[in-house]
Amino acid sequence: MPVSLFDIRVPAVLLRIDRNPFHHGTLGAVRSLGRAGVEVHVVADSTGSPVSRSRFVRQMHPPPPPGSSARDIAVALRRVAARIARPAVLIPMDDASAVAVGRTRADLAPAYLLPDTPTALPERVADKSELADLCAALDVPHPSTLVPDSPAQAASAAWRLGPPVVAKWSRPWLVPTGTGLRSTVVLRSAQEARELYARSAEAGSPLLLQAFLPPGPELDWFFHGYADRTGSVRGGGPGVKLQAWPRGAGLTAVGRWTPNPRVQALAERLTTELGYRGILDLDFRRCATTGRYHLLDFNPRPGAQFRLFADGAGLDVVRAQHLDLTHRPLPDPAPLPDREFVVENYAPLSALRPSAAGRELAWHAADDRGPGRALWPLWTRHVSGRVRDRLRGPDTAAAPPPHPHVVHQAPAPPPGVSGLTDVSGLSDVSGLPGDEKASSC
CATH class of the missing domain: 3.30.470.20 (ATP-grasp fold, B domain)
Incomplete structure (x- = not known):
């Protein structure tokens, strides 16, 4: 040009x-x-x-x-x-x-x-909850997304949509650094969804649970x-x-x-x-x-x-x-x-x-x-620091891991979903049996 x-x-x-x-x-x-x-x-x-x-x-x-x-x-x-x-x-x-x-x-x-x-x-x-609303209004395909308003609802929604299930903070730019929280994680347990919801105030925005589309x-x-x-x-x-x-x-x-x-x-x-x-x-x-x-x-x-x-x-x-x-x-x-x-x-x-x-x-x-020459020594120090943090254990890590955390699946489902906010065009999910899963494909 x-x-x-x-x-x-x-x-x-x-x-x-x-x-x-x-x-x-x-x-x-x-x-x-x-x-x-x-x-x-x-x-x-x-x-x-x-x-x-x-x-x-x-x-x-x-x-x-x-x-x-x-x-x-x-x-x-x-x-x-x-x-x-x-x-x-x-x-x-x-x-x-x-x-x-x-x-x-x-x-x-x-x-x-x-x-x-x-x-x-x-x-x-940029807001993940707003985006789900926009997709529903414009008839653009989007993974089924639920917004729980209690730890129990988070556990129920995780089983309703998965497992596994994708957990996202609605406004990921508000997630503070150095806390171990990630903007997006993949969960395989209702209990993990319950525990993650409990950190909503720390994250600065609501937690969304989204149907997992396999890579x-x-x-x-x-x-x-x-x-x-x-x-x-x-x-x-x-x-x-x-x-x-x-x-x-x-x-x-x-x-x-x-x-x-x-x-x-x-x-x-x-x-x-x-x-x-x-x-x-x-x-x-x-x-x-x-x-x-x-x-x-x-x-x-x-x-x-x-x-x-x-x-x-x-x-x-x-x-x-x-x-x-x-x-x-x-x-x-x-x-x-x-x-x-x-x-x-x-x-x-x-x-x-x-x-x-x-x-x-x-x-x-x-x-x-200049940037290419500077990259490798800086990257080596960065990776070495991450390795040291992990070896010391999660309580002393200076930063969260550089990839989504995948947790283990719980053996049994929680009770049926009730009172969840649906932001992606799903029908009312109240009272559905716990083993009936949503399909977003």
């Missing part, structure tokens, strides 16, 4: 609230915009992060402290804007950032260029895109997860750009009916029995593997947003099917394998060697 297409007078500000030092999506955005000649500022914690070593970072800015309100985040962003001294394109890189920017859009608009999406919409789609080859799909001012979705496409970390339930370690008209149509219908504008990252799981694609997550920001969809014209979602908000034309799509994206620290052997259709690595790049 010619650099002349971009208005390089307009810088970009990337905002990330979470403290993950190995967020390769942030590095992808830094490189994508920096290579186009855009001045890139990053508001994120740089401690132990390879991102800060990129030659395309103009300046790292300290993020708001953990637990900051949306108003405090807006104050921090206005402070950064004052230092830059000209309007900038603002791109949230995690859900907490996207929600905060959505809430304070009116306060930020004078200093930042932002997509014209409804103010409350980023928060609605398998070519069942996990995602869609990335940018909905421009007209509502057209540009700069992305559908992809399939080839390897995950952890296996079967985690982030994309290896992904492939794979045309899929059904996923494409679902994504475009969602953005149209919701009036969504901006970058989106959708996660789907296909039911192996029925072939239906169930929407699992709607993330109102770039996905970590968004660079998979850098097309033959050089367009990706962050470049699409910068071009659109600076009123520059977007090039025609030039898809590159079968292109792959590999995260080296999670799939090192795949990073060495040749790919006829092309491959992009998350950390290593010939024109930006």
